[in-house]
Amino acid sequence: MEFHDNYPVYETMYQHGEEDGKKVRKKLWRVFWILLGITLLELFVGFNATKWGLTGGMFLKVFFIFFTIAKAAGIVLVFMHLIDETKFFRYVILAPYSVFIIYLIFIILVEGTYTGYPENNTNLEFGYKQQQVDKRTEHGQPMPESLKHIKPSPGVKAHGGHAEEGGGEHHE
Amino acid sequence: MAHAIEFDQKKAWQGGESPFRMSYGKIFMWFFLVSDALTFSGLLCAYGFIRHKYSGVWPVAENVFTHFPFVKAHVPLAYVGLMTFILIMSSVTMVLAVEAGHRNYRKGVVIWLFLTIIGGLMFVGSQAWEWWHFIEGTSEGALRKVWDIDQGKYVEKTIYGANMLVNEYGVPQFANFFFFITGFHGFHVFSGVVINCVIFINVLIGTYERRGHYEMIEKVGLYWHFVDLVWVFVFTFFYLL
Numbered sequence: 496m497e498f499h500d501n502y503p504v505y506e507t508m509y510q511h512g513e514e515d516g517k518k519v520r521k522k523l524w525r526v527f528w529i530l531l532g533i534t535l536l537e538l539f540v541g542f543n544a545t546k547w548g549l550t551g552g553m554f555l556k557v558f559f560i561f562f563t564i565a566k567a568a569g570i571v572l573v574f575m576h577l578i579d580e581t582k583f584f585r586y587v588i589l590a591p592y593s594v595f596i597i598y599l600i601f602i603i604l605v606e607g608t609y610t611g612y613p614e615n616n617t618n619l620e621f622g623y624k625q626q627q628v629d630k631r632t633e634h635g636q637p638m639p640e641s642l643k644h645i646k647p648s649p650g651v652k653a654h655g656g657h658a659e660e661g662g663g664e665h666h667e
Numbered sequence: 668m669a670h671a672i673e674f675d676q677k678k679a680w681q682g683g684e685s686p687f688r689m690s691y692g693k694i695f696m697w698f699f700l701v702s703d704a705l706t707f708s709g710l711l712c713a714y715g716f717i718r719h720k721y722s723g724v725w726p727v728a729e730n731v732f733t734h735f736p737f738v739k740a741h742v743p744l745a746y747v748g749l750m751t752f753i754l755i756m757s758s759v760t761m762v763l764a765v766e767a768g769h770r771n772y773r774k775g776v777v778i779w780l781f782l783t784i785i786g787g788l789m790f791v792g793s794q795a796w797e798w799w800h801f802i803e804g805t806s807e808g809a810l811r812k813v814w815d816i817d818q819g820k821y822v823e824k825t826i827y828g829a830n831m832l833v834n835e836y837g838v839p840q841f842a843n844f845f846f847f848i849t850g851f852h853g854f855h856v857f858s859g860v861v862i863n864c865v866i867f868i869n870v871l872i873g874t875y876e877r878r879g880h881y882e883m884i885e886k887v888g889l890y891w892h893f894v895d896l897v898w899v900f901v902f903t904f905f906y907l908l
Contacts, residue, residue: 505690506880510769519766527759534755538748541907545729556908563903567896574762575892576885584687584697591701596708603715 509579526573533562560600696886700893703855707897710851711904714844726837728906734800747906750793751898754856757786758895765888768881773870776884780867783891787860794853801845804828809835845905852894852901859894862887 511519537559540549549555571592572578577585679686687694718725729743736746760782767775804827811833812821826833834842866887875881 505685505688505693506882508688509885510771510880513770516766516770519769520763523759523762523766527755530755531752534748534751537903537907538744541729541744545727550727559903559907563899566899570758570892570896570899574758574895575889576765581686581688584689587687588697588701592704595705599708599712600715603712603719 509576523573526569530566530569533566537562564597690882692886693882693889696889700889703893704897707852707900710848711900714848714904717840717844721838721840724838726841731836732797732906736796744906746793746797747902750790750797751902753786753790753793754895754898757783757790758892760786761888761891765881765885768875768884771876771881773873773876776870776875776881777867780863780870780884784860784863784867787856787863787891791853791857791860794849794856798846798849801842802828802830804835807835811835848901848905852897855894855897859887859891862890 540555540558544550544555571588577588685691685694732747733741733743734746735742735749760779764776764779764783767779806827808825808827810823811826813824813826813833814820815822826835828835829842829845831839831843831846833839836842866883869875869883870881875883
């Protein structure tokens with residue numbers, strides 16, 4: 496289990512005395528207060544989002560994602576000591592994070608809204624509260640001709656309106 | 668303080684020393700964390716797709732998570748905020764334990780690691796309460812079509828709370844994703860607490876004093892911070908967006 500390279504033992508590389516320890520601890524507590532402040536800000540906006548009419552809009556998405564990434568950067572760089580590591584290693588860790596995670600978030604939000612004909616969501620006939628009824632596509636375009644042939648499920652009104660109950664049996 | 672450890676690029680990969688200037692154990696803890704992060708991001712992407720597919724009927728989180736233990740009030744997202752605070756606090760105590768380990772200050776490590784374990788247990792307990800309240804439901808309930816075995820067809824019924832098939836808050840996937848993602852994360856927190864306990868016992872019996880360094884605290888600290896990091900993302904995507 497003890498494997499030692501030519502380099503002096505890596506495990507003791509970050510050891511420091513009481514002096515440096517004080518400085519390190521001050522930095523840690525400062526980052527903690529910043530993280531707490533950001534969380535409270537996010538909660539404040541989340542709390543009042545319905546009241547301010549922001550729900551579902553782009554502002555909320557950008558706002559929350561920006562501050563989440565800020566918090567994540569704080570935790571990874573400072574608490575996990577990544578900023579103290581070799582530059583090359585920082586790239587080893589952060590490049591997959593940036594490519595796969597941040598880009599994935601972006602592409603999900605952009606591409607994840609293709610739902611086709613909303614009335615065909617069979618869940619609508621199970622009586623869920625509908626917050627918005629839209630007979631257009633998610634991008635606000637009129638329904639394309641190629642999709643207009645899709646009939647709504649039984650018990651769902653074709654153009655807007657609320658789902659009617661009593662649509663008979665639903666076979667899975 | 669930042670050690671900007673630069674190294675000679677030509678010689679770094681020639682062998683005999685670690686090109687990352689890091690011990691083998693720490694490197695592989697980092698690699699494990701990257702792979703686990705990709706697992707969680709896969710789950711969150713699946714959540715994002717389904718959530719936006721049903722964005723018309725997906726419940727708004729502020730209206731669902733409005734409870735707080737022992738308080739009969741409508742306080743949206745307050746409990747989740749408390750859970751986030753607990754986890755961030757436990758992350759801070761963890762990094763302070765790591766820092767005490769860097770000074771070979773055993774008493775500090777014991778104190779801060781113990782507080783981290785307490786924080787972790789509080790978080791798991793809070794998550795359990797959240798699940799219980801979610802499953803129990805509100806007093807209003809909701810009208811849903813439920814498959815009745817005896818009659819052999821769907822019937823309208825007012826149901827309360829949530830299970831794997833129907834829930835009173837919205838589409839079934841809402842509850843399914845809630846249970847899966849928060850449960851998977853809670854499992855990570857729980858395993859982190861267990862690992863922390865093992866390392867805590869090792870600190871108490873002096874294994875690391877004998878070894879001469881407290882790097883194990885650092886490695887376990889990396890895992891704990893990862894758990895906090897994932898919670899930050901889950902909290903944003905599930906409760907805020």
